[in-house]
Amino acid sequence: MEIIETVTRSPLFGVFLTLLAYIIGTYINKKTGKVYLNNLLIAYIIVIGTLLIFKIPVENYNNGANIITSCLGPVTAVLAISIYNQRKKVKENLLPIIIGTLAGSITSIGSVIVLAKLFGLDWPTTASVIPKSVTTAIALAISDSLGGYIAITAICVVITGCSGNILSPYLIKLFRFTDPVAEGLAIGTASHALGTSKAIELGEIQGAFSSIAITFAGLITVVITLLMVI
Amino acid sequence: MKAFKELAIIIGICLFGEISAQLLPFPFPSSVLSMLILLALFFTPLLKPESIEGVSSLMLGNMVLFFIPSGVQIIKYASVMKDSWWKLVLICLISMVLTFFVTGFSVILTIKLIKGGKKNGNN
Known part of the structure; x- marks a missing residue:
């Protein structure tokens, strides 16, 4: 047992387990071609399952996993490429971008408040869920300014992003969206960068507009919640 | 060597984004700011998307990987x-x-x- 403790404490363990889970998840997803066998979901199950079965403390996993998380900054930054490649289409669609992300962000905040009331949640918990559709860094700052619990916000951001990543291909069909611009903006506004990784798989235009939506929805949500505090 | 050069450029811009975010009068995520800086640079002769193409497409093609730890x-x-x-x-x-x-x-x-x-x- 001591060997397990020593090995898992090495930063290489967290990196290895994450890579392995990703490779297996992606392999199963590609091999079966089933949307519901989402690679992210499979990877979560593999990592969490491994940690629980072998009683490995999540702190040990994080020694290496933190290295991968710190790459999230660069990964978000290079989304600029997909926006730049679609710059002509972006320029043509400036108004739909603004109106779409504004309407979406208002819906996101409003629906959380209404649903939280229906479910009888207290204000700090409600405040923690409000910024769930924006990228983690913005969401945590908003939750804090509204008096929410940062830990709950972090989880809600992941739940929302993950469900956007899994469900967006279905939602596009359900709502009969055929315009890649609308698809991309909907994915990015509803489920930030995690959904965007699916948008990139769907197509270059979807990826670009989903990336733009992250920025717009983030900024708009900051402004709306600022007004709520005042 | 080319991949490391690309990586150095991307990380350098992100570090610059982190410093810039600190200087802003309101809280703003450095990752999104870095994205905007990178986008602005593409419109100048200083940087072309081709100069960071290899590493970027590897990152964007496997974006999900980077979200695994935060969900765990x-x-x-x-x-x-x-x-x-x-x-x-x-x-x-x-x-x-x-x-x-x-x-x-x-x-x-x-x-x-x-x-x-x-x-x-x-x-």
């Missing part, structure tokens, strides 16, 4: 969520679907209105 942290917070976890999941899910629909629908509507307006203008 759910184990740590399982006790915080206690009995209300299903409410939180349900609220996030329903609100996400509503946001998705309203965003997409208003985009489609706006594009239609613009096109309609242009047609009328031509007549």
Whole structure:
């Protein structure tokens, strides 16, 4: 047992387990071609399952996993490429971008408040869920300014992003969206960068507009919640 | 060597983004700021997308990988969520679907209105 403790404490363990889970998840997803066998979901199950079965403390996993998380900054930054490649289409669609992300962000905040009331949640918990559709860094700052619990916000951001990543291909069909611009903006506004990784798989235009939506929805949500505090 | 050069450029810009975010008078995520800086640089002769193409396409093609650790942290917070976890999941899910629909629908509507307006203008 001591060997397990020593090995898992090495930063290489967290990196290895994450890579392995990703490779297996992606392999199963590609091999079966089933949307519901989402690679992210499979990877979560593999990592969490491994940690629980072998009683490995999540702190040990994080020694290496933190290295991968710190790459999230660069990964978000290079989304600029997909926006730049679609710059002509972006320029043509400036108004739909603004109106779409504004309407979406208002819906996101409003629906959380209404649903939280229906479910009888207290204000700090409600405040923690409000910024769930924006990228983690913005969401945590908003939750804090509204008096929410940062830990709950972090989880809600992941739940929302993950469900956007899994469900967006279905939602596009359900709502009969055929315009890649609308698809991309909907994915990015509803489920930030995690959904965007699916948008990139769907197509270059979807990826670009989903990336733009992250920025717009983030900024708009900051402004709306600022007004709520005042 | 080319990959390392690309990586150095990307990380350098991100570090610059982190410094810039600190200097802003309001809290703003450095990753999104770095994205805007990178985008602005592409419009100058200083940097072309081709100069960071290799590493970028590797990152963007495997974006999901970088989100695995943050989701795993759910184990740590399982006790915080206690009995209300299903409410939180349900609220996030329903609100996400509503946001998705309203965003997409208003985009489609706006594009239609613009096109309609242009047609009328031509007549």
